[in-house]
Amino acid sequence: MAQELPQRGGHGVSTEWAVQATGVGKVFPTAAGEVVALTGVELEVRAGEFVSLIGPSGCGKSTLLRLIADLDDATTGELSIFGKPARRARIDQDYGIAFQQAGLLPWRTVADNIALPLELHKAPKAQRTARVAELAELVGLGDFTDRYPDQLSGGMQQRVAIARALAASPRLLLMDEPFGALDEMTREYLQGELTRIAAETGAAVVFVTHSIPEAVFLSDRVVVMSPRPGRITAVVETGLGEVRDESLRESAAYFEKVTAVREALHGTKVERANER
Ligand SMILES: Nc1ncnc2c1ncn2[C@@H]1O[C@H](COP(=O)(O)OP(=O)(O)OP(=O)(O)O)[C@@H](O)[C@H]1O
Numbered sequence: 001m002a003q004e005l006p007q008r009g010g011h012g013v014s015t016e017w018a019v020q021a022t023g024v025g026k027v028f029p030t031a032a033g034e035v036v037a038l039t040g041v042e043l044e045v046r047a048g049e050f051v052s053l054i055g056p057s058g059c060g061k062s063t064l065l066r067l068i069a070d071l072d073d074a075t076t077g078e079l080s081i082f083g084k085p086a087r088r089a090r091i092d093q094d095y096g097i098a099f100q101q102a103g104l105l106p107w108r109t110v111a112d113n114i115a116l117p118l119e120l121h122k123a124p125k126a127q128r129t130a131r132v133a134e135l136a137e138l139v140g141l142g143d144f145t146d147r148y149p150d151q152l153s154g155g156m157q158q159r160v161a162i163a164r165a166l167a168a169s170p171r172l173l174l175m176d177e178p179f180g181a182l183d184e185m186t187r188e189y190l191q192g193e194l195t196r197i198a199a200e201t202g203a204a205v206v207f208v209t210h211s212i213p214e215a216v217f218l219s220d221r222v223v224v225m226s227p228r229p230g231r232i233t234a235v236v237e238t239g240l241g242e243v244r245d246e247s248l249r250e251s252a253a254y255f256e257k258v259t260a261v262r263e264a265l266h267g268t269k270v271e272r273a274n275e276r
């Protein structure tokens with residue numbers, strides 16, 4: 001029998017923490033000197049939790065996500081993903097990623113791009129085909145599965161990348177401004193779908209955005225970062241509950257949290273300073 005892992009939270013997930021970052025720092029050596037992109041980052045994301053990172057351009061949001069995804073190494077500190085080193089979690093394909101650039105394989109069709117994680121997981125062909133059709137429909141590309149990426153608009157490419165990230169129903173999703181290139185209506189539709197999918201699958205999400213309303217609508221917690229050197233300056237709990245529907249966008253509780261994040265971002269009120 002496998003040893004039982006600690007359990008908490010309501011999603012029936014087997015580990016307590018999806019992400020733990022302790023004292024994480026990142027320094028980039030450049031010709032002009034060292035760039036301190038991140039310093040003293042302490043971040044814990046519970047299994048099944050939705051956490052957004054928000055902050056001005058250049059504050060290190062993408063860098064932090066890349067460290068979690070093991071696409072780069074931290075200069076200082078420790079990162080653990082489901083209790084494993086980031087490298088192990090990458091090899092085990094514990095997460096799906098959708099980043100600022102869609103990053104599609106140009107020689108593969110839409111369907112074959114979405115199917116990629118399923119192939120890596122060695123899912124049977126029939127199951128792959130059904131899942132790809134379902135995901136293409138979800139992101140509104142049901143009629144485009146035979147197209148190649150260069151035949152799609154930027155927003156459509158981004159939707160393929162989102163479908164691909166969701167394909168293997170990962171227990172952690174790492175998303176870097178995935179909705180940035182989309183029109184407002186598609187964006188709001190996919191925000192709703194993402195919260196529904198995350199709740200249904202019990203996936204934790206670390207989501208980078210520049211949009212305060214988007215961060216509040218999606219998240220259990222909004223982590224506010226400041227530039228030079230990038231660090232966490234505030235954490236706002238939204239407390240908006242499980243249901244994220246259109247009526248939420250017009251509720252007083254939602255507006256209150258939008259204001260709280262805006263104030264934290266502008267430094268007028270800091271809920272929790274994270275000094276090191
Ligand atoms: N490979 C690199 N080499 C040198 N400096 C880098 C590198 N990658 C990032 N940086 C620097 O690290 C800092 C953080 O960059 P990062 O891309 O993480 O910011 P960001 O918060 O994602 O910004 P944006 O909102 O514009 O996407 C910036 O000052 C950037 O110039």
Ligand SMILES: [Mg+2]
Nearest residue numbers: 061062063100
């Ligand atoms: Mg970025």
